[in-house]
Amino acid sequence: MSELSEAVRARLKAWTYELGGPGTRARLDKITAPANEFGVDPYGFDLDYTVAATAPLAWLYRKYFRVELHGVERVPAEGRVVLVSNHSGQLPFDAAMIEVALLLEKDPPRVLRALVEKWVPTLPFVSTFMARCGQIVGTPENCRRLLAADEAILVFPEGVRGLNKPFKERYRLRRFGPGFMRLALESGAPIVPVGVVGAEEQAPALLDLKPLARLLAFPAFPITPTLLPFPLPSRYHIHFGEPLRFTGSPDEDDAELERKVGEVQAAVSALLERGLAERKHVFW
Amino acid sequence: MATRTEPITFPGMPRKVLVTGISGNLGRALAKLLHTETHVVGLDRRPFPGKPKDLAHHQLDIRKARVEEVFRRHRPEALIHLGIMHDPRELRSEAHSFNVLGTHKILDLCVRHGVKKAVVLSSANVYGPRPDNSNFLPEETPLMAGERFSEMRDLIELDMYAQSFMWKHPELETVILRPVNIVGPTVRNAPSNYLRLERPVTVLGFDPMVQIIHEEDVCRALALALRPGLRGVFNVTGPGQLPLSAILRELGRHPIPVPHLLVRTLLRRAFEARLTSFPPEEVDHIQYLCVVDGSRFVREAGWVPATSLRDTIRAVV
Numbered sequence: 001m002s003e004l005s006e007a008v009r010a011r012l013k014a015w016t017y018e019l020g021g022p023g024t025r026a027r028l029d030k031i032t033a034p035a036n037e038f039g040v041d042p043y044g045f046d047l048d049y050t051v052a053a054t055a056p057l058a059w060l061y062r063k064y065f066r067v068e069l070h071g072v073e074r075v076p077a078e079g080r081v082v083l084v085s086n087h088s089g090q091l092p093f094d095a096a097m098i099e100v101a102l103l104l105e106k107d108p109p110r111v112l113r114a115l116v117e118k119w120v121p122t123l124p125f126v127s128t129f130m131a132r133c134g135q136i137v138g139t140p141e142n143c144r145r146l147l148a149a150d151e152a153i154l155v156f157p158e159g160v161r162g163l164n165k166p167f168k169e170r171y172r173l174r175r176f177g178p179g180f181m182r183l184a185l186e187s188g189a190p191i192v193p194v195g196v197v198g199a200e201e202q203a204p205a206l207l208d209l210k211p212l213a214r215l216l217a218f219p220a221f222p223i224t225p226t227l228l229p230f231p232l233p234s235r236y237h238i239h240f241g242e243p244l245r246f247t248g249s250p251d252e253d254d255a256e257l258e259r260k261v262g263e264v265q266a267a268v269s270a271l272l273e274r275g276l277a278e279r280k281h282v283f284w
Numbered sequence: 285m286a287t288r289t290e291p292i293t294f295p296g297m298p299r300k301v302l303v304t305g306i307s308g309n310l311g312r313a314l315a316k317l318l319h320t321e322t323h324v325v326g327l328d329r330r331p332f333p334g335k336p337k338d339l340a341h342h343q344l345d346i347r348k349a350r351v352e353e354v355f356r357r358h359r360p361e362a363l364i365h366l367g368i369m370h371d372p373r374e375l376r377s378e379a380h381s382f383n384v385l386g387t388h389k390i391l392d393l394c395v396r397h398g399v400k401k402a403v404v405l406s407s408a409n410v411y412g413p414r415p416d417n418s419n420f421l422p423e424e425t426p427l428m429a430g431e432r433f434s435e436m437r438d439l440i441e442l443d444m445y446a447q448s449f450m451w452k453h454p455e456l457e458t459v460i461l462r463p464v465n466i467v468g469p470t471v472r473n474a475p476s477n478y479l480r481l482e483r484p485v486t487v488l489g490f491d492p493m494v495q496i497i498h499e500e501d502v503c504r505a506l507a508l509a510l511r512p513g514l515r516g517v518f519n520v521t522g523p524g525q526l527p528l529s530a531i532l533r534e535l536g537r538h539p540i541p542v543p544h545l546l547v548r549t550l551l552r553r554a555f556e557a558r559l560t561s562f563p564p565e566e567v568d569h570i571q572y573l574c575v576v577d578g579s580r581f582v583r584e585a586g587w588v589p590a591t592s593l594r595d596t597i598r599a600v601v
Contacts, residue, residue, distance in 0.1 A: 036524050124487070124490055126489075
């Protein structure tokens with residue numbers, strides 16, 4: 001993957017600039033990643049690679065999912081921040097769409113660090129692709145370091161339980177894990193709730209072949225109308241909520257922490273409800 | 285390149301330093317750097333051809349009782365312990381005895397003979413490359429390398445023994461250095477040998493970030509660790525980290541990507557047939573992350589590597 005020839009990379013970048021609309025190139029040039037002479041930051045994030053790799057995702061964003069954004073200005077332009085979103089759609093296109101949104105539609109753009117599952121680094125190509133695009137394994141140590149460096153991280157507290165839920169339970173949030181709240185309290189980072197409407201319908205899971213999933217060491221093996229979880233062109237609506245600020249100790253007891261986590265979950269839930277109510281049709 | 289090794293100087297440099305494993309490639313480089321700054325006494329069971337004239341060398345196995353004689357005669361103020369065997373072809377029991385028992389004995393002698401400082405060379409590889417590693421491992425990370433690569437257990441045991449020694453003997457300043465992959469013109473370790481291959485095997489679809497450090501920078505770090513007042517466990521990083529593919533490209537190599545499902549089996553066959561010196565467990569290093577946070581040594585010792593990233597890469601050839 002990293003051997004994308006220069007010509008292909010240049011073409012892909014041009015495509016990203018084109019899909020991003022006028023001024024995209026100038027906006028993306030504002031991003032200052034602390035790259036070394038080999039073009040990567042200490043985590044392996046490669047801005048040039050990312051701009052090229054964004055092209056097919058930007059095509060999905062503009063032409064396929066035709067994403068509509070609501071309230072992207074609520075994401076702080078700088079400083080540490082934790083974005084907390086619902087997770088759905090069998091394959092994590094929701095993460096990609098949120099990231100493309102902040103790259104192409106925000107001025108100046110924000111590079112989001114999505115936290116990936118610990119088994120992602122065992123996947124060939126995917127592991128390299130993720131690392132070059134700035135995605136990192138979601139260990140607490142990594143999150144602390146990124147927030148201390150005033151970066152923006154994207155968390156899906158439902159994890160794969162949300163991603164791989166069956167279609168009949170769509171838009172019903174799984175219980176949020178508390179890890180992100182500890183990180184927010186520790187670092188003093190605000191939390192921006194995000195509600196993604198549309199991803200649930202991209203790959204409705206009719207059933208989950210659990211034994212096969214176990215055999216392959218996958219978190220799930222969903223059977224969807226397209227057989228493999230290739231997404232349908234449902235229209236995405238991404239809603240960003242007002243930043244929430246919490247104070248307290250990251251070591252406070254679980255009940256208190258759960259209450260705060262519940263507040264965030266309620267905020268995401270409210271965004272989803274609004275998004276579902278405002279949506280006129282699943283596909284357009 | 286020659287001007288790079290400006291000597292490390294600080295007030296309170298120990299007047300006499302005993303260096304074990306001095307006849308190895310790293311040991312010889314250290315001797316060259318250190319012998320103009322202080323008296324160096326070498327201890328190695330191998331001879332030291334071409335040793336500097338002002339350097340006393342004792343050709344002795346560190347497990348032998350006669351080593352005590354060296355302490356009595358020279359009264360070293362500090363020890364730098366490099367006498368660690370890494371050869372994967374060496375008999376396991378012999379390597380284990382040499383590494384673990386040898387370290388016990390030599391640290392014991394330091395206590396008995398009033399040595400004030402002991403610097404033990406460990407390695408950042410004690411953490412082990414793992415898919416779920418954080419991007420920057422601090423010194424507190426569990427030493428998990430032995431889980432998948434049993435040859436690492438000697439080094440882990442040695443590192444942990446040195447740690448417990450550090451707590452048991454507060455009167456003796458113990459420093460444990462865990463440098464990242466050491467590369468350089470004279471070094472013959474696995475990472476350097478790998479980077480010297482014209483057509484190195486890589487794991488298809490994997491390209492982890494890698495940290496390297498020049499052998500001369502490691503020598504400077506070892507000298508810096510002698511500074512009075514410094515004690516503890518420190519990761520030692522070089523000029524930065526970059527993807528493995530970028531290093532191979534910089535060196536003009538032509539990698540052979542092998543699917544991860546096959547690479548270990550193939551390498552095991554090749555290793556057993558003595559076609560390669562890389563045991564299959566080494567694959568983890570070109571597949572997963574083992575990148576460390578070196579900020580503690582920077583903060584507490586004022587560590588700055590002298591060699592640039594590009595020069596460090598090119599130093600293997």
